[in-house]
Amino acid sequence: MSGKRYTEEFKAAAVKQLVNRGHPAAEVAEWLGVSIHSIYVWTKRYGGPEVERKAQHPV
Structure with a gap:
């Protein structure tokens, strides 16, 4: 584990690539280096x- 924090x-922007734009998870992971x-x-x-x-993870 690298210990790097994002x-x-x-x-959220990474997830939008999957959910809104339909990119495969493996592609997004490779693009972002995660x-x-x-x-x-x-x-x-x-x-x-x-x-x-927001209900699950209140700030």
């Missing part, structure tokens, strides 16, 4: 409707 905005596992975790957290996300 901002919430970076993670693991596919990270993409899947971020998708689970940031991929749902905004209201639902």
